[in-house]
Amino acid sequence: MKWRPMQPQDLDAVVAIADRVHPRFPEERAVFADKLRLHPAGALLLDSSQGLGGYCFAHPWHGTQPPPLDTVLGALPCNADALYLHDLALLPPARGAGAGSAAVDLVLAQALALKLDRVCLVAVNGSVPYWSRHGFVARESALLQAKLASYGADARWMMRAARP
Numbered sequence: 001m002k003w004r005p006m007q008p009q010d011l012d013a014v015v016a017i018a019d020r021v022h023p024r025f026p027e028e029r030a031v032f033a034d035k036l037r038l039h040p041a042g043a044l045l046l047d048s049s050q051g052l053g054g055y056c057f058a059h060p061w062h063g064t065q066p067p068p069l070d071t072v073l074g075a076l077p078c079n080a081d082a083l084y085l086h087d088l089a090l091l092p093p094a095r096g097a098g099a100g101s102a103a104v105d106l107v108l109a110q111a112l113a114l115k116l117d118r119v120c121l122v123a124v125n126g127s128v129p130y131w132s133r134h135g136f137v138a139r140e141s142a143l144l145q146a147k148l149a150s151y152g153a154d155a156r157w158m159m160r161a162a163r164p
Helices: 008-021 029-038 099-113 128-133 142-147
Strands: 002-005 043-048 051-061 082-090 118-123 137-139 156-161
Touching: 002 099, 008 029, 008 043, 008 051, 008 082, 029 051, 043 099, 051 099, 082 099, 099 118, 118 128, 128 137, 128 156
Parallel strands: 082 118
Antiparallel strands: 002 043, 043 051, 051 082, 118 156, 137 156
8 A cells, every 4th residue: 555646536536435434524525626736745545456545635724723624725824833634534444554654654744844843633533542642632622622513522633743
């Protein structure tokens, strides 16, 4: 399995993977296309001999609050202070083989290349322990919880330094 840059022609496959991995958090194809257009370096696809195994989207953002779910951003903030890991979605055959860790390493390297000191994400579907193993720490506040409502009741804003 190997992560490669995503191409526009991959978007239908990305939507199909998203529908399987995140059925409670549907996002329109236009949302994925927007992220690919805005920050192509942060759009990755997992290729394997069995076919596509997952995708990853990351882009510069504010490290204090999540972007709204299922929303075309249109532009990235000019004063971004973090790399936002929007989604790391792996199909079941790709799980447990190190693909997720490899994607996290690529995202961290990208943050450093962009001179961003931290990476943030929204953990959903009980994934806080997974992200904690990768050095992410949950940040709690009433304001954050209100902004995370569309991500589900168990959603947590998590952050880590880009450098180990």
